[in-house]
Amino acid sequence: ILLDVSLTVSLTVFQEMEDKVLSPEKAEEAKLKARYPHLGQKPGGSDFLRKRLQKGQKYFDSGDYNMAKAKMKNKQLPTAAPDKTEVTGDHIPTPQDLPQRKPSLVASKLAG
Amino acid sequence: ADIISTVEFNYTGDLLATGDKGGRVVIFQREQETKSRPLSRGEYNVYSTFQSHEPEFDYLKSLEIEEKINKIRWLPQQNAAHFLLSTNDKTIKLWKISERDKRAEGYNLKDEDGRLREPCRVTELRVPTLKPMDLMVEASPRRTFANAHTYHINSISVNSDYATYLSADDLRINLWHLEVTNRSFNIVDIKPANMEELTEVITAAEFHPHHCNVFVYSSSKGTIRLCDMRSSALCDQHSKFFEEPEDPSSRSFFSEIISSISDVKFSHSGRYMMTRDYLSVKVWDLNMENRPVETYQVHEYLRSKLCSLYENDCIFDKFECCWNGSDSTIMTGSYNNFFRTFERSTLRDTTLEASRESSKPRAILKPRKVCTTGKRKKDEITVDSLDFNKKILHTAWHPTENIIAVAATNNLYLFQEKVN
Numbered sequence: 001i002l003l004d005v006s007l008t009v010s011l012t013v014f015q016e017m018e019d020k021v022l023s024p025e026k027a028e029e030a031k032l033k034a035r036y037p038h039l040g041q042k043p044g045g046s047d048f049l050r051k052r053l054q055k056g057q058k059y060f061d062s063g064d065y066n067m068a069k070a071k072m073k074n075k076q077l078p079t080a081a082p083d084k085t086e087v088t089g090d091h092i093p094t095p096q097d098l099p100q101r102k103p104s105l106v107a108s109k110l111a112g
Numbered sequence: 113a114d115i116i117s118t119v120e121f122n123y124t125g126d127l128l129a130t131g132d133k134g135g136r137v138v139i140f141q142r143e144q145e146t147k148s149r150p151l152s153r154g155e156y157n158v159y160s161t162f163q164s165h166e167p168e169f170d171y172l173k174s175l176e177i178e179e180k181i182n183k184i185r186w187l188p189q190q191n192a193a194h195f196l197l198s199t200n201d202k203t204i205k206l207w208k209i210s211e212r213d214k215r216a217e218g219y220n221l222k223d224e225d226g227r228l229r230e231p232c233r234v235t236e237l238r239v240p241t242l243k244p245m246d247l248m249v250e251a252s253p254r255r256t257f258a259n260a261h262t263y264h265i266n267s268i269s270v271n272s273d274y275a276t277y278l279s280a281d282d283l284r285i286n287l288w289h290l291e292v293t294n295r296s297f298n299i300v301d302i303k304p305a306n307m308e309e310l311t312e313v314i315t316a317a318e319f320h321p322h323h324c325n326v327f328v329y330s331s332s333k334g335t336i337r338l339c340d341m342r343s344s345a346l347c348d349q350h351s352k353f354f355e356e357p358e359d360p361s362s363r364s365f366f367s368e369i370i371s372s373i374s375d376v377k378f379s380h381s382g383r384y385m386m387t388r389d390y391l392s393v394k395v396w397d398l399n400m401e402n403r404p405v406e407t408y409q410v411h412e413y414l415r416s417k418l419c420s421l422y423e424n425d426c427i428f429d430k431f432e433c434c435w436n437g438s439d440s441t442i443m444t445g446s447y448n449n450f451f452r453t454f455e456r457s458t459l460r461d462t463t464l465e466a467s468r469e470s471s472k473p474r475a476i477l478k479p480r481k482v483c484t485t486g487k488r489k490k491d492e493i494t495v496d497s498l499d500f501n502k503k504i505l506h507t508a509w510h511p512t513e514n515i516i517a518v519a520a521t522n523n524l525y526l527f528q529e530k531v532n
Binding site: 023024025026027028029031032033035039048049050052053055 | 263264282283307310311312313332362364365366367369415416417418419422428
């Protein structure tokens with residue numbers, strides 16, 4: 001009887017090891033969940049989809065943008081291109097000035 | 113701005129169009145073989161360049177509309193001029209490309225340089241004559257199909273009736289007539305009443321090459337729906353539903369993302385269709401909905417890199433795929449400027465590289481190999497040394513010959529079969 005039990009135990013252990021070893025995808029998933037524990041709590045599909053549908057969003061005043069565009073045409077600004085990282089407070093931002101929004105959802109999850 | 117975003121041969125293969133991120137279209141023409149330059153047959157040279165789309169701004173939604181050309185599709189040639197459709201995220205345009213090799217001279221009312229002449233100086237009446245001039249290729253926009261898409265257009269497809277075409281965005285597919293720009297019919301609408309319930313989007317759509325009533329569209333969940341426009345005006349109900357069953361025990365966070373279909377292409381025969389998801393290419397028989405008939409692994413070694421590919425967004429890259437003229441071989445791109453071809457009958461697959469170092473003109477391309485085990489052989493590349501910024505998303509195959517066009521970021525490579 002003792003022999004039977006130990007045989008069953010070792011079989012179960014082997015099964016668990018197999019699951020971990022044979023699936024690279026699941027191993028990658030575990031890695032991701034370890035780095036970003038809040039990820040995936042909402043269904044993954046809708047987050048990506050909403051981000052995809054919102055591509056192209058720019059958060060600034062389009063009226064200001066057009067004013068700045070008109071001014072630039074008239075004045076031919078001789079100054080160097082404004083520092084791309086510092087856009088508020090100093091001058092009217094244009095789409096080119098804004099840093100590219102990193103599209104990854106991962107960053108937003110970390111912030112929130 | 114020069115990143116190539118689409119590549120497409122025309123029906124004869126004599127013209128090759130590329131669209132880029134800056135909204136420009138460049139058309140290449142195949143050189144005819146001449147006695148003085150016998151080796152020049154097969155070379156493609158620039159034929160026409162024009163600015164197809166400009167950046168726009170949607171004030172109401174505070175959205176920038178990129179000028180990037182998402183797709184170009186040629187119309188079959190019906191007269192001396194060539195026509196193509198090019199689209200960005202919101203607007204489709206029909207362009208006419210025509211040649212002019214004659215010029216009228218001897219006008220009565222204007223000088224040779226175009227300035228109007230003083231009427232009192234006109235002393236005789238003459239008939240203008242046509243004189244030959246250097247070939248000029250002009251591109252002019254003939255139709256603009258705008259304001260029909262709330263979401264971003266991912267596909268356009270010309271119908272085999274040569275009179276209509278479809279355009280697809282994330283949630284809707286519209287049917288247009290080439291002559292009519294102020295009206296479009298919506299044929300598929302998968303927008304849910306409540307956007308919170310959104311679970312999948314349309315990723316690609318194409319008309320059947322022979323049956324003008326049939327089209328397919330693929331989704332971000334790895335499914336393909338075939339629709340028949342004879343069955344109803346709104347094709348929300350599919351006629352066929354193609355999906356490969358998934359093993360529920362192997363499901364992971366990445367499963368749905370990597371199953372998202374980035375491209376769908378009918379075979380020239382019309383009997384099969386091919387889909388591209390993140391790691392593989394699948395060939396489906398239109399008569400069998402429950403699984404593909406062939407599956408080819410493009411870069412299975414990336415399955416153990418999905419975590420980092422998710423973090424650097426590469427997992428969302430949209431690779432395209434294409435058939436050769438006889439449907440015997442399929443081709444798709446990968447990373448590190450690699451692209452892959454699969455011969456369907458022999459199951460032979462080849463990995464090639466599109467880069468300056470490995471492509472000297474007239475030299476044979478050497479097959480490449482990615483090392484997936486620990487022991488790297490000479491000339492093999494390890495998975496970790498692959499450059500994920502060098503992605504080949506767009507490739508095209510000449511309709512009848514073994515000539516392929518491969519877009520590697522901002523360079524276009526043309527390879528052809530060595531002829532002895």
